[in-house]
Amino acid sequence: MGSASCKNSKSATPAAKNEEAKKITIGVFGLDDAGKTTAVKAIEGDPVKEAEPTIGTDKLMVPYPAIGKGKGKSKERIEMIDVGGGKRFRDRTWGECYDKVHGFIFVIDASNKSRIGENKTTLNDLLDNSKLQDKPVLILANKQDKKNAIKDEDYLKDKLEIEDLKHKHRIEFCTAIGKDKSKADDAIRQGFSWLIGEIESDYQKLNARVNKTKTSTESKSPVSTKKPRGRLQSEPSDMDDDGIVYGKSRQKSSSPPPPSYRGLDTRSSQNLSTRLPQLDINKSKRKPTGYNTYSDNDDEKDGTNRSFSRPNVSVPMSDRTNRAGSPPLSSAAAATAGFNKKKKVVGTGTASNYDLPTNKSASNEPKPFRSPYETFPDEIPWTPSSIRSTKLDSTLPSKTYMNPPMISDPLKRSVSPLVRDSKPITSTLPKSGKTNDDDEYGYKYGSLSNDKNKPSYPSINRTKDDDSFKYPSPPSTTKPLTISRKPLSSNYDLDDDDYGRKSPATVRRSNLPPPVATTPTTTMTTVKKTNRYDDNSDNDNDYYKRSTTNTAKRLDSDDDDDRNKSKSYDRLSDRFKTKDDPYGTTSKSFSTKPKSRFADDDDDDNDKYKPAIKTRPKISDDDDDLPSTSKYDTRPKYGNDYPTSSFSKPTSRFKQDDNDRPSSPYRSTTLPKYGEDNRSTSLSRFNNNDNNRTSSTTKPSTHSKFSDDDDDDRPSSKWKPSTYSKFDDDGNDDRRPAPLSKIPSRSKLNEENDDDNRSFSSKKPSSSRFDDDDDRPTTLSRAPSRSRFDDDDDRRPGTLTKVPSRSKFDDDDDDDRAISSSRPSMSKLGTSGARNDYTSANRSRTNPYPDY
Ligand SMILES: Nc1nc2c(ncn2[C@@H]2O[C@H](COP(=O)(O)OP(=O)(O)OP(=O)(O)O)[C@@H](O)[C@H]2O)c(=O)[nH]1
Numbered sequence: 001m002g003s004a005s006c007k008n009s010k011s012a013t014p015a016a017k018n019e020e021a022k023k024i025t026i027g028v029f030g031l032d033d034a035g036k037t038t039a040v041k042a043i044e045g046d047p048v049k050e051a052e053p054t055i056g057t058d059k060l061m062v063p064y065p066a067i068g069k070g071k072g073k074s075k076e077r078i079e080m081i082d083v084g085g086g087k088r089f090r091d092r093t094w095g096e097c098y099d100k101v102h103g104f105i106f107v108i109d110a111s112n113k114s115r116i117g118e119n120k121t122t123l124n125d126l127l128d129n130s131k132l133q134d135k136p137v138l139i140l141a142n143k144q145d146k147k148n149a150i151k152d153e154d155y156l157k158d159k160l161e162i163e164d165l166k167h168k169h170r171i172e173f174c175t176a177i178g179k180d181k182s183k184a185d186d187a188i189r190q191g192f193s194w195l196i197g198e199i200e201s202d203y204q205k206l207n208a209r210v211n212k213t214k215t216s217t218e219s220k221s222p223v224s225t226k227k228p229r230g231r232l233q234s235e236p237s238d239m240d241d242d243g244i245v246y247g248k249s250r251q252k253s254s255s256p257p258p259p260s261y262r263g264l265d266t267r268s269s270q271n272l273s274t275r276l277p278q279l280d281i282n283k284s285k286r287k288p289t290g291y292n293t294y295s296d297n298d299d300e301k302d303g304t305n306r307s308f309s310r311p312n313v314s315v316p317m318s319d320r321t322n323r324a325g326s327p328p329l330s331s332a333a334a335a336t337a338g339f340n341k342k343k344k345v346v347g348t349g350t351a352s353n354y355d356l357p358t359n360k361s362a363s364n365e366p367k368p369f370r371s372p373y374e375t376f377p378d379e380i381p382w383t384p385s386s387i388r389s390t391k392l393d394s395t396l397p398s399k400t401y402m403n404p405p406m407i408s409d410p411l412k413r414s415v416s417p418l419v420r421d422s423k424p425i426t427s428t429l430p431k432s433g434k435t436n437d438d439d440e441y442g443y444k445y446g447s448l449s450n451d452k453n454k455p456s457y458p459s460i461n462r463t464k465d466d467d468s469f470k471y472p473s474p475p476s477t478t479k480p481l482t483i484s485r486k487p488l489s490s491n492y493d494l495d496d497d498d499y500g501r502k503s504p505a506t507v508r509r510s511n512l513p514p515p516v517a518t519t520p521t522t523t524m525t526t527v528k529k530t531n532r533y534d535d536n537s538d539n540d541n542d543y544y545k546r547s548t549t550n551t552a553k554r555l556d557s558d559d560d561d562d563r564n565k566s567k568s569y570d571r572l573s574d575r576f577k578t579k580d581d582p583y584g585t586t587s588k589s590f591s592t593k594p595k596s597r598f599a600d601d602d603d604d605d606n607d608k609y610k611p612a613i614k615t616r617p618k619i620s621d622d623d624d625d626l627p628s629t630s631k632y633d634t635r636p637k638y639g640n641d642y643p644t645s646s647f648s649k650p651t652s653r654f655k656q657d658d659n660d661r662p663s664s665p666y667r668s669t670t671l672p673k674y675g676e677d678n679r680s681t682s683l684s685r686f687n688n689n690d691n692n693r694t695s696s697t698t699k700p701s702t703h704s705k706f707s708d709d710d711d712d713d714r715p716s717s718k719w720k721p722s723t724y725s726k727f728d729d730d731g732n733d734d735r736r737p738a739p740l741s742k743i744p745s746r747s748k749l750n751e752e753n754d755d756d757n758r759s760f761s762s763k764k765p766s767s768s769r770f771d772d773d774d775d776r777p778t779t780l781s782r783a784p785s786r787s788r789f790d791d792d793d794d795r796r797p798g799t800l801t802k803v804p805s806r807s808k809f810d811d812d813d814d815d816d817r818a819i820s821s822s823r824p825s826m827s828k829l830g831t832s833g834a835r836n837d838y839t840s841a842n843r844s845r846t847n848p849y850p851d852y
């Protein structure tokens with residue numbers, strides 16, 4: 001049994017001018033997995049139960065059937081051309097065999113009704129082909145051993161649309177797999193005998209055609225001999241080139257065009273024949289993986305349940321898994337197909353190019369969608385916080401947080417935690433108002449150095465955002481402070497002012513001894529904090545936490561700082577100067593800080609800070625929440641954000657929060673460390689003023705002083721308590737992952753929030769922008785605009801983004817009040833209408849400076 005291509009078979013098929021030397025060639029066609037090879041093996045007298053998928057074409061010699069005219073001529077052999085049924089083969093290699101066969105067999109998997117249409121199309125294409133017309137065809141309805149196999153001839157004819165077929169044909173219902181090793185299925189044998197008999201009956205004519213094609217130029221371009229479909233439709237003539245009358249005039253206006261015409265593969269067999277390298281079956285078999293002849297479209301469409309246990313077969317999985325039997329293409333197969341297809345499309349169609357996709361597709365494993373992120377183990381954006389936190393815990397060394405290098409870092413020592421507060425007056429948000437997290441992060445961290453060159457964020461936008469944040473409620477009369485400030489001073493200015501006022505606490509903080517001792521604590525705190533927020537589902541949570549009544553400003557500033565750390569430095573000095581900042585020292589140190597530091601925050605590249613960053617891996621978990629690229633970068637941002645957010649919460653909450661906090665484990669750890677300093681400071685501050693609180697929180701998280709890690713760590717310890725408590729009360733816990741959230745009414749809150757947000761957004765023109773954010777699942781929404789955060793909230797269950805938005809904050813507060821019984825004062829604010837009241841109340845309560 002030979003295995004050679006059709007072209008090679010020419011030389012192997014002698015001319016049959018002599019009756020004694022008559023040679024008959026039979027083509028065996030059919031879809032993949034139909035049982036062609038199995039049937040051939042049965043005819044050969046070597047039935048098999050499992051045949052290998054055929055790649056390209058295969059040839060073998062079978063004896064004349066025991067019955068029929070051939071009986072007694074055992075010495076002669078019938079050449080069987082067994083073709084691969086995959087679509088790629090249908091399109092490329094089948095046509096090369098049409099003119100070489102005296103008759104053909106079409107095998108159908110009668111048990112696979114899902115492919116009956118494909119069978120119909122394929123069969124009709126064959127019948128329409130001029131090279132096959134007038135040639136007898138044996139249709140084997142195979143796999144009759146299967147219960148669902150089509151057993152009715154009329155039904156099958158109807159499905160195949162061959163009811164009126166005048167072609168010499170016969171249908172046999174058979175089972176090709178070998179039940180009896182000694183002989184083939186009777187139906188197959190009988191059918192094959194019939195076929196041979198028909199060929200022999202018209203052998204001269206048929207053989208003349210075969211011989212003619214051997215010498216004709218047409219044989220070199222099989223498709224050229226294929227009758228155009230239009231001709232078939234327009235010309236009912238059944239006469240072919242040889243004057244043979246076809247049994248049926250096939251006008252199938254309703255039937256789809258042949259595969260090569262259907263545009264499924266624009267590379268028709270003709271084109272492919274000129275473009276593709278000659279298929280080398282042997283070569284293919286020697287190299288099980290990566291057949292050069294495989295095309296993207298091959299077989300992918302063909303579903304199949306076939307299990308390929310054939311060891312030596314090198315058929316790509318995409319080919320094998322799509323055999324008849326499984327109608328739809330599996331997602332994996334589809335992905336693979338698409339993958340291969342793209343690769344194949346690329347290139348000039350040279351042989352080498354065709355090899356590319358094949359070789360690469362040898363690993364037909366579909367690529368993960370986020371493969372680009374795979375390299376960042378910490379970037380699993382939506383990993384359950386519980387897992388992450390656990391991971392962090394396990395990974396966190398107990399005392400390794402004492403990061404000697406960090407401590408030794410003069411910058412970190414010198415920089416006061418308040419640096420965070422010193423924010424650039426001008427924030428640089430993307431002009432376009434991008435809300436894409438990736439962009440944002442990249443903007444912030446990835447290309448921070450480049451940000452300077454970028455156009456600064458329009459002050460108008462920023463003002464809007466700030467306004468929205470600062471004044472969650474309509475610019476109520478109650479708060480002249482916020483209103484007046486808004487126009488008068490930039491957001492940062494406002495912050496500065498707040499700072500200065502809050503500064504008592506802040507000052508104390510700044511005066512606190514260098515973070516040498518606290519640094520480790522800070523780090524640790526950061527980690528915990530991160531976990532906690534991670535639990536809360538990421539950035540959004542952080543924002544949420546921030547989202548206190550008046551926090552908006554700070555959030556904005558924080559956001560800006562995060563984005564434009566480098567810029568902020570430059571402007572810090574100015575800011576402090578103008579603002580009469582009691583932290584001039586801090587500002588100086590901050591300004592003096594090298595950008596590299598920020599760069600470090602951004603990229604972690606800074607060796608200088610790396611020691612401190614040791615804890616980063618942990619921190620990175622926080623980053624996991626962020627789908628965007630910046631793993632570590634995000635952290636500093638959070639750190640900053642947190643402090644800001646912590647702002648609005650009253651001190652009383654803070655205490656509650658400590659108890660209520662789901663992430664208490666961290667707290668306990670962090671709080672003691674910070675200790676003493678942070679707490680006392682923050683508490684006192686908070687007691688006095690919500691704003692102060694914000695400052696306190698923010699300070700620890702200041703970027704400038706602390707590296708990213710530092711920032712994170714610090715703020716966490718201090719601000720956490722306040723933030724937590726607040727959020728807990730507010731119901732921000734809802735955002736947090738389930739394990740942490742203690743608030744039962746989370747869903748409710750979310751809903752309410754969502755509703756509120758919508759309404760709110762609708763009110764404000766800026767909301768549209770945020771609507772856009774809805775589309776973006778990522779956290780970009782950090783932008784101060786509230787609507788955006790609202791959107792984010794909707795999208796991200798546990799995201800931080802909500803925090804900054806005023807409306808949301810209001811909503812949260814309302815919700816919290818309504819829900820949380822723990823805070824009686826808040827409960828009264830339960831309704832949305834109470835927002836204003838609540839806000840005002842907060843202001844009155846929290847704002848120590850009514851004049852503002
Ligand atoms: N149950 C059952 N399975 C069969 C029968 N004939 C073939 N098969 C199985 O169907 C699968 C495909 O058989 P093949 O002979 O390789 O089919 P093919 O048409 O040659 O497939 P390609 O070479 O890929 O075009 C194998 O697993 C066979 O064992 C049959 O009559 N009954």
Ligand SMILES: [Mg+2]
Nearest residue numbers: 036037053054
């Ligand atoms: Mg086969």
